[in-house]
Amino acid sequence: MKKRSFSFKFLEFFLKYLVPFEDQENLAGDFAEMADRISYAKGKVRAICWYVIQILKLLPSYFKNYTSWSVTMVFNYFKIALRNIKKYATYSFINITGLAIGMACVILILLFIQDELSYDRFHENADRIYRVVDSFDVSGGIDRDFALTSAPFAPTLKQDFPEVEDAVRLLTRRHMVTYEDKKYFEDFLFYADASVFNIFTFPLVAGNPETALVEPNTIVISESTSLKYFGKDDAMNKTLNINDDDYVVTGIMKNMPRNSHFYSQIFASMKTFEKEQKFQELYFQSWARHEFYTYILLHENYSSEDLQVKFPAFIEKYAAQQIQTILGGRISSKLQPLKSIHLHSHLQMEISPNGDIKYVAIFSVIALFILLIACVNFINLATARSVNRSKEVGLRKVVGASRYQIIQQFLGESLFFTLFALILALILVAFALPFFNSLTGKEIEMNYLTNFILLGSIGLLLLFVGLISGSYPAFFISRYQPVNVLKKTINIRSGKSYLRKGLVIFQFTLSIILFIATAVVLDQLDFLRNRKLGFNKEHVVVIPIRSNSIRKNAEAVKAELMQNPNIISGTITIGVPGGLVAGDAIRLVTDEGEKKLTLRMIYTDHDYVKTMGMEIVEGRDFSKNMSTDASEAFLINEAAVREFKLENPLETQVEWGGSDYAYGIEKKGRVIGVVKDFQFQSLRDAINPLIIHVWSQNTFVFAMRIQPDDISGTLAFIENKWKDLDPAHPFEYSFMDETFDRIYRSEEKLSKIFSVFSMLAIFIAALGLFGLALFMVEQRTKEIGVRKVLGASMGDIFVLLSKEFVFLVLFANLFAWPTAYFLMHKWLDNFAYRVNIGFWIFIFAAAVAFVIALLTISFQAMRAALANPIESLRYE
Amino acid sequence: MKNLTRKEELIMLSILNLKSNAYLIAIVDHLTKITGKNVSLTSVHIPLSRLEKFELIKSNYGEATAVRGGRRKKIYKITNLGLEALEEHKRVSDILWEDYLEYLLPKE
Numbered sequence: 002m003k004k005r006s007f008s009f010k011f012l013e014f015f016l017k018y019l020v021p022f023e024d025q026e027n028l029a030g031d032f033a034e035m036a037d038r039i040s041y042a043k044g045k046v047r048a049i050c051w052y053v054i055q056i057l058k059l060l061p062s063y064f065k066n067y068t069s070w071s072v073t074m075v076f077n078y079f080k081i082a083l084r085n086i087k088k089y090a091t092y093s094f095i096n097i098t099g100l101a102i103g104m105a106c107v108i109l110i111l112l113f114i115q116d117e118l119s120y121d122r123f124h125e126n127a128d129r130i131y132r133v134v135d136s137f138d139v140s141g142g143i144d145r146d147f148a149l150t151s152a153p154f155a156p157t158l159k160q161d162f163p164e165v166e167d168a169v170r171l172l173t174r175r176h177m178v179t180y181e182d183k184k185y186f187e188d189f190l191f192y193a194d195a196s197v198f199n200i201f202t203f204p205l206v207a208g209n210p211e212t213a214l215v216e217p218n219t220i221v222i223s224e225s226t227s228l229k230y231f232g233k234d235d236a237m238n239k240t241l242n243i244n245d246d247d248y249v250v251t252g253i254m255k256n257m258p259r260n261s262h263f264y265s266q267i268f269a270s271m272k273t274f275e276k277e278q279k280f281q282e283l284y285f286q287s288w289a290r291h292e293f294y295t296y297i298l299l300h301e302n303y304s305s306e307d308l309q310v311k312f313p314a315f316i317e318k319y320a321a322q323q324i325q326t327i328l329g330g331r332i333s334s335k336l337q338p339l340k341s342i343h344l345h346s347h348l349q350m351e352i353s354p355n356g357d358i359k360y361v362a363i364f365s366v367i368a369l370f371i372l373l374i375a376c377v378n379f380i381n382l383a384t385a386r387s388v389n390r391s392k393e394v395g396l397r398k399v400v401g402a403s404r405y406q407i408i409q410q411f412l413g414e415s416l417f418f419t420l421f422a423l424i425l426a427l428i429l430v431a432f433a434l435p436f437f438n439s440l441t442g443k444e445i446e447m448n449y450l451t452n453f454i455l456l457g458s459i460g461l462l463l464l465f466v467g468l469i470s471g472s473y474p475a476f477f478i479s480r481y482q483p484v485n486v487l488k489k490t491i492n493i494r495s496g497k498s499y500l501r502k503g504l505v506i507f508q509f510t511l512s513i514i515l516f517i518a519t520a521v522v523l524d525q526l527d528f529l530r531n532r533k534l535g536f537n538k539e540h541v542v543v544i545p546i547r548s549n550s551i552r553k554n555a556e557a558v559k560a561e562l563m564q565n566p567n568i569i570s571g572t573i574t575i576g577v578p579g580g581l582v583a584g585d586a587i588r589l590v591t592d593e594g595e596k597k598l599t600l601r602m603i604y605t606d607h608d609y610v611k612t613m614g615m616e617i618v619e620g621r622d623f624s625k626n627m628s629t630d631a632s633e634a635f636l637i638n639e640a641a642v643r644e645f646k647l648e649n650p651l652e653t654q655v656e657w658g659g660s661d662y663a664y665g666i667e668k669k670g671r672v673i674g675v676v677k678d679f680q681f682q683s684l685r686d687a688i689n690p691l692i693i694h695v696w697s698q699n700t701f702v703f704a705m706r707i708q709p710d711d712i713s714g715t716l717a718f719i720e721n722k723w724k725d726l727d728p729a730h731p732f733e734y735s736f737m738d739e740t741f742d743r744i745y746r747s748e749e750k751l752s753k754i755f756s757v758f759s760m761l762a763i764f765i766a767a768l769g770l771f772g773l774a775l776f777m778v779e780q781r782t783k784e785i786g787v788r789k790v791l792g793a794s795m796g797d798i799f800v801l802l803s804k805e806f807v808f809l810v811l812f813a814n815l816f817a818w819p820t821a822y823f824l825m826h827k828w829l830d831n832f833a834y835r836v837n838i839g840f841w842i843f844i845f846a847a848a849v850a851f852v853i854a855l856l857t858i859s860f861q862a863m864r865a866a867l868a869n870p871i872e873s874l875r876y877e
Numbered sequence: 878m879k880n881l882t883r884k885e886e887l888i889m890l891s892i893l894n895l896k897s898n899a900y901l902i903a904i905v906d907h908l909t910k911i912t913g914k915n916v917s918l919t920s921v922h923i924p925l926s927r928l929e930k931f932e933l934i935k936s937n938y939g940e941a942t943a944v945r946g947g948r949r950k951k952i953y954k955i956t957n958l959g960l961e962a963l964e965e966h967k968r969v970s971d972i973l974w975e976d977y978l979e980y981l982l983p984k985e
Contacts, residue, residue: 030948031901
């Protein structure tokens with residue numbers, strides 16, 4: 002026998018697909034004979050060419066055949082799918098609802114992630130913009146990494162390094178802004194160098210970006226601010242009064258997009274500050290005073306790493322000396338890419354709270370969980386129902402359907418289901434979006450038509466869900482041998498129930514994990530709220546001090562307000578716990594020698610400790626009777642005693658340089674008391690060393706402890722008095738407990754999201770279980786009838802039907818417990834003070850899963866148990 | 878009764894000529910030989926499948942041969958219906974051809 006060459010074998014391979022089966026053999030033979038002949042007469046190449054031409058000639062008839070049959074079959078599949086949806090309405094409902102909820106969750110999370118990732122991308126030069134941030138290495142407990150730098154950084158960097166194309170400083174301020182009779186307190190006011198419009202992309206609708214902020218006392222305002230102050234009039238060249246100083250509007254910019262890590266309504270020129278002699282010394286020549294956000298624009302061909310390497314030398318050259326004398330330590334600078342600030346930067350003194358990549362990850366995992374649970378529902382119900390479809394498949398195979406076609410049909414059917422669910426999901430999303438926005442604190446909008454990434458991912462989602470949930474049933478059902486199916490010789494139900502059981506366990510494992518996570522988050526939140534804070538946060542009214550005259554006459558103001566007997570005590574301070582705390586350098590002198598430290602500092606008056614309800618554990622509080630307390634007394638907290646190993650804290654001498662050490666010692670004295678540790682920052686952090694002293698220059702709030710009864714009367718009194726004292730500013734107040742609780746906002750958000758999503762997950766899983774129970778009862782109708790006839794009690798039947806599933810659900814706990822414990826343990830590691838994950842949470846989760854499973858099944862089980870056996874046996 | 882085309886007539890008659898070896902390539906060869914023109918595979922294959930569809934011919938598989946890569950031949954045979962069709966065709970043809978014979982015979 003002659004050996005056939007490879008090229009012919011390869012060509013014959015195509016024949017298999019192009020030619021109907023019955024023609025394949027003889028046609029291949031004819032072609033081979035012909036080709037041989039040609040190859041003998043004219044050479045092998047000609048023979049191959051001839052063969053290829055023959056195959057090409059076969060193509061038209063192939064396509065004609067193929068499409069006409071496909072179209073017919075697709076219509077048939079479609080018809081059968083619709084009939085099945087109608088015939089098994091309950092199952093279809095369960096499948097579609099589950100999938101729709103799952104997909105809606107995924108779409109919402111997608112929108113969320115897309116929004117989080119879009120931060121700061123709108124700047125044309127986003128890739129080249131970096132923020133300079135400083136890290137302190139000073140003895141003392143102050144947090145190390147700051148988003149701030151000092152003022153000379155920006156101009157000096159630009160001058161020293163050719164890599165730096167441009168640099169800008171931002172200084173955030175909250176000020177009263179007035180125009181004629183319009184007065185607003187502006188939270189989003191920034192002082193900025195003129196280069197701000199060169200670096201960032203904030204398009205101006207009026208004015209020249211090059212020159213807008215060059216002159217002192219010029220401002221650029223946003224369109225909405227312009228509308229607020231000037232109405233429809235042209236704002237250009239009009240004058241706004243900011244903090245008793247006049248500014249000319251030299252530009253109007255488009256409103257800033259919300260997805261920016263800082264939000265500005267007004268940019269005022271930095272020159273306004275810079276020109277003043279006192280600020281020159283205080284800010285613009287000091288390398289130690291960290292108050293400015295510095296952004297640089299790198300030249301295109303330079304990398305940030307190369308620049309960063311040169312920073313230590315740069316700091317050594319300019320800043321090190323000054324920082325050593327003033328702060329008693331060293332700093333190092335780093336560059337942060339603009340695009341990573343929102344999700345990855347969690348430094349001290351961020352402009353506004355940033356997002357967190359961790360939350361993005363957590364949300365994604367939850368969405369995936371829910372989607373998987375919904376997919377499992379689909380798989381389970383489809384395989385369970387395969388008994389009903391087996392006859393159809395058998396018949397299709399008998400009349401000539403190939404396995405491939407059956408797979409195609411079932412995959413197509415699941416895609417059809419998924420498409421249906423997707424439409425429902427999109428409707429759900431439209432309704433849920435406002436709720437989701439309030440949950441996450443975002444302003445996401447749905448623009449299906451313009452959001453190509455979203456459209457693309459929805460398409461992928463459709464394919465993914467359709468194929469994942471359809472693939473197992475498709476491959477499983479298509480395997481049936483028609484003979485067995487039609488003769489009913491195989492017991493389909495027994496075959497694949499392992500997989501079904503496994504999937505039920507999987508579903509409930511995920512649900513229980515989410516449930517436990519929710520419980521732990523709630524528990525931790527509760528723990529944080531009820532932790533001993535070290536002060537009494539109830540019934541303290543906090544009023545921001547806006548006017549300099551109040552600041553100057555603080556004591557008189559206090560005396561005025563204290564006339565009301567309902568006001569127990571009041572204090573004027575930099576900030577209440579949970580609010581502003583300063584940080585500054587001091588020198589401690591003990592028996593062992595001198596220590597230069599930088600630590601947290603609270604400026605206040607004599608009544609701080611009393612008003613906040615704190616406790617003095619050693620020594621005494623400030624007292625007005627001691628005339629020296631205002632000038633040479635300090636309180637420290639227990640953490641400071643521990644951290645600096647002060648054996649006799651009351652004999653420690655303290656020196657403080659005031660606003661700047663370089664200009665001499667402002668205050669010198671000793672520690673008069675130790676205050677019990679109290680929580681002045683977020684409860685994520687451990688309590689840092691702190692020093693409190695009487696100093697009235699940097700005070701920003703007036704806090705009063707009031708009697709719990711007649712709060713509204715007391716508030717009215719305060720408001721009246723305050724309006725007399727400070728008529729220029731609107732009266733604002735807040736309660737300290739509310740402000741303090743805001744610290745947990747991100748945890749609260751997380752706990753809400755966990756609650757909602759874990760409820761959804763459990764709901765979908767229960768829905769699936771309901772479907773399975775329904776199916777099982779249907780399958781065993783006859784068995785139940787026979788059992789009842791033979792004398793089984795209702796209880797027996799109930800137990801018979803529910804025990805299997807209940808067992809599965811309990812079994813799921815075995816997997817869920819360790820996983821949940823591990824995950825939640827990791828999460829709790831973020832907190833300095835954390836709750837122990839109690840065993841009761843696990844028991845509780847198991848109990849809830851058990852009860853839900855039992856309730857779901859019992860409805861079906863009861864129906865079956867109650868049914869008259871005659872009904873169930875007569876149907877044959 | 879289906880009317881045969883010239884091509885179909887040629888193919889069916891070839892099948893009769895070739896007897897038990899009437900498969901595609903043999904028919905092509907046979908026709909090429911008698912007509913002296915090139916006959917392509919396609920021009921035979923398509924009428925063949927048409928004839929088979931109208932049940933004028935039928936086919937079964939013959940033996941495998943080495944030259945065909947071990948594949949069997951599809952051997953065609955004329956069915957009774959096919960014979961009837963041929964006879965009808967011949968009858969009509971013969972009537973039509975009659976004058977031609979007269980034309981050829983020398984006139985007396």
